[in-house]
Amino acid sequence: MLIRAVSITNPLGLHARACARIVNIASRFRSRISLVVRGRRASARSIVAVMLLTAAVGATVRLEIDGPDEAEAMREIAALFHDGLGERS
Amino acid sequence: MVSFALNGVGVSSGIAIGRAQLVSHATLEVAHYTISPSKVDVEIERFTNAVKEVQKELEGLHVAMTGGDVPGEFGAFLDVHWMILSDSTLSEAPKRLILEQRCNAEWALTQQLAVLVEQFEQIEDPYLRERKSDIVQVGERILKRLMGMRGTLRAPIAEEQTILVAHDLSPADVIQFKSHHYGAFLTDVGGATSHTAIVARSLNVPAVVATHNARQLIRDTEMLIVDGDSGVVIVNPDRAVLSEFRLKQSQLDLERQKLKRLRSKRAETIDGEHVELYANIELPGDLAQTLENGATGVGLFRSEFLFLNRKGLPSEDEQFEAYRAVAQGMHGRPVTIRTFDLGADKHLEGLGGLSRVAPNPALGLRAVRFCLAEPRLFLTQLRAILRASHYGRVRILVPMLASSSEIDQTLQMIEQAKEHLREQGVPFDSSIEIGGMIEIPAAILAMDAFLSKLDFLSIGTNDLIQYTLAVDRADEAVAHLYDPLHPAIIRLLALAIGTAKKARKPIAVCGEMAGEVDLTRLLLGLGLRHFSMHPAHLLAVKQRVLTTEVAALKGLVERIRRADGPEKIAALVDRLNAL
Known part of the structure; x- marks a missing residue:
């Protein structure tokens, strides 16, 4: 299992469209992918669960990925967070 | 006809004058009954079919949009709704309720929606909390299907401008604004950052939100004036008020053209x-x-x-x-x-x-x-x-x-x-x-x-x-x-x-x-x-x-x-x- 901490850098935080981008990428992998915020865990494949994490800008998200393609999945999802969830400004 | 005014928040500027068209609010009218054990499978299938139909409906809207001059926000909103629809919290959990409680599909879905909304209500950040409306809107689409209503809005009444009055509008509803040229819209809830507001501004259509009870106070085909700048809505205006706003409206149009x-x-x-x-x-x-x-x-x-x-x-x-x-x-x-x-x-x-x-x-x-x-x-x-x-x-x-x-x-x-x-x-x-x-x-x-x-x-x-x-x-x-x-x-x-x-x-x-x-x-x-x-x-x-x-x-x-x-x-x- 791979674990890595990333932070939310886009101003609106985990709002609906940002969540959709995460779910979109997560669904392409076979590994089990979880996001953990302040002890609350959500499967990255469920948009409702991710929306309920309600992480705002500045929050830290722990990515936990376990499965056959975990390295690739970690790279893509971490990159999405680094890219401000697809929102530069 | 009594003339009265309502105050809301103007989120997209301009003046519209036209007749009200009310959009029903599905969750208010849900029946609640028990089904016999032998019908449980049928009820679950009815629910599954409704979800599939809404899926098709959203995909259809997505196709209709591509190539047109629809603002980019729509596609993103529809994707979000499609994903929510496919999420097991909405598409699977109600089936379990039907099985366990032997309740009808509409009631099972309404219960599950209430559970989800409750969770969103506890969010402190007001912007993120407002996102519960996405879940509710998707849930309502399934409800409308279950209740035999088509999810799409009726076309505008006549040549006169039609003003949509709703408790809340989903992005998918608003897309039809584009093809049917509604004059304005009016919602009970919402704020400056709601989908309704964002999309209205990108379409240049006047909009007033947060009127609290417009949906209850206004009747179908009543004459309305919507002022998207001041957030004022006038219901059944008298002739003097009407001509005043007509003048204001044509001045604004002229101004913009000039x-x-x-x-x-x-x-x-x-x-x-x-x-x-x-x-x-x-x-x-x-x-x-x-x-x-x-x-x-x-x-x-x-x-x-x-x-x-x-x-x-x-x-x-x-x-x-x-x-x-x-x-x-x-x-x-x-x-x-x-x-x-x-x-x-x-x-x-x-x-x-x-x-x-x-x-x-x-x-x-x-x-x-x-x-x-x-x-x-x-x-x-x-x-x-x-x-x-x-x-x-x-x-x-x-x-x-x-x-x-x-x-x-x-x-x-x-x-x-x-x-x-x-x-x-x-x-x-x-x-x-x-x-x-x-x-x-x-x-x-x-x-x-x-x-x-x-x-x-x-x-x-x-x-x-x-x-x-x-x-x-x-x-x-x-x-x-x-x-x-x-x-x-x-x-x-x-x-x-x-x-x-x-x-x-x-x-x-x-x-x-x-x-x-x-x-x-x-x-x-x-x-x-x-x-x-x-x-x-x-x-x-x-x-x-x-x-x-x-x-x-x-x-x-x-x-x-x-x-x-x-x-x-x-x-x-x-x-x-x-x-």
Whole structure:
């Protein structure tokens, strides 16, 4: 299992469209992918669960990925967070 | 018919007059019954089918949208709804409830929706909490299917404009606005950041939200007036009110048409004084709006916006690409790139120096002070700007200069950046113009150094007012003291513009005052001929320029310069505008 901490850098935080981008990428992998915020865990494949994490800008998200393609999945999802969830400004 | 008015929040401007069309609110009318054990499978299948049908409905809307002139937000909203629909919390959990409680599908779904909404209600952040409406909207679509209602809206009633009245509208509902040309919409709930508001603005359709109970008070086909600016809704207006708003509406239309025609007109006063109207931009994406509104240049490219909200610093190449895109997009017209104005209110993550909180950030290490303290960061940006200067008419604007030694240091840095590029044989405009922002009173009172060392000047009125009056506009407790018409501000502006003119140096105003159409004549009267503003204000300001005779302003402007209070100045400015 791979674990890595990333932070939310886009101003609106985990709002609906940002969540959709995460779910979109997560669904392409076979590994089990979880996001953990302040002890609350959500499967990255469920948009409702991710929306309920309600992480705002500045929050830290722990990515936990376990499965056959975990390295690739970690790279893509971490990159999405680094890219401000697809929102530069 | 009783006439009455409702108040809401206007989130998309304009006036619409038309007849109400009510949209039903599915969750209010849900039946609740028990099913026999033998029918459980049938009930689950009924639910599954409804989900599938809504899936198809959303996919159909998605297809209908592509290729059309539908704003990009729609696609993203639909994707979100499709995903919510496919999420097991909505598509699977109700099936378990049907099985366990032997309740009908509608009731199972309503219960599950209530559970989810409850969880969203506990969110503290109001913006994220509002996202529960996405879940509710998707749930309602399934409900409508289950109850045998088509999810799509009826077409507008007749030639008369139709105003949609709903508890809430989903993005998918609003898309049909586009094809059916509804006149406005009205919702019980929502706020300035709701989907309804965002989409209404992108469609240019008036909208009033948060009316609380419009859906209950208004009946189908009742006559309505919706004023998206004031947030007022008038139900069953009498003839006098109706004709008043019709007049207002046609005036607004006329105004908009007239302004559009001004786009390629040269900005010149009645007495032939030419005025430059430039745009302030934040990202290369703002270029389209800039050109649409006839800007003859970019007077302020706030480069720091390119790089906010990201980790680490942008590379020289990344910056170069952004600056070049704007330089080329303006086709030889001037593009003024302001070097990073970071500090006080704008933070760049990953910069050690900025992560500490300064005791008084507005007076601390910001803008050019910060750049001079971080020479590597500054040189990287300067090289990127210089490289872009090969592809258009680029100018460098340095923010927050206060003293001649800062100007000297900055010019030295620019020389150093030029030297690097020469050594590497990279082309750039060697006679690139360098300007300074005038935003500290000290810069105006001792402007000689600016005039002798720089090619042009630009007054940032927002900071100038903040520093002159010692008022932080973002601080609610003192925000009312922030006043562009304070005599000190008027006199500083007059002094700055007059001094630059005498020295034959171009001087512009690029703060919010420049885009305030009620201040256009005042600034013209003070001698300003160069304005830079948000592109949305360009045409209105141009219209004011075209209807102004500068020579006629003289007497009143002279009195404004001598006036001793903001109230007197405001009264005199009103008289200027009535000329």
